[in-house]
Amino acid sequence: MKFLKDEAGQGAAEYILLFGGVIVIAIVALLIYRAYFSKSNLNAADDISEVRQNARTNASI
Secondary structure, X not given: OHHHOOOOOHHHHHHHHHHHXXXXXXXXXXXXXXXXXXXXOOOHXXXXXXXXXXXXXXXXX
């Protein structure tokens, strides 16, 4: 019954499961935001100005 108490590979298996879970979450996030990343008209300057304009509008309310 010595083999029932042997836990030598348990840590590695837990790391593999954790790493696999992180990979699955990353793939799901990429699938959700795929349309945003595939847009060819992304412009950081336009995005920043839009955020600033929305902030000013919300601050004046």
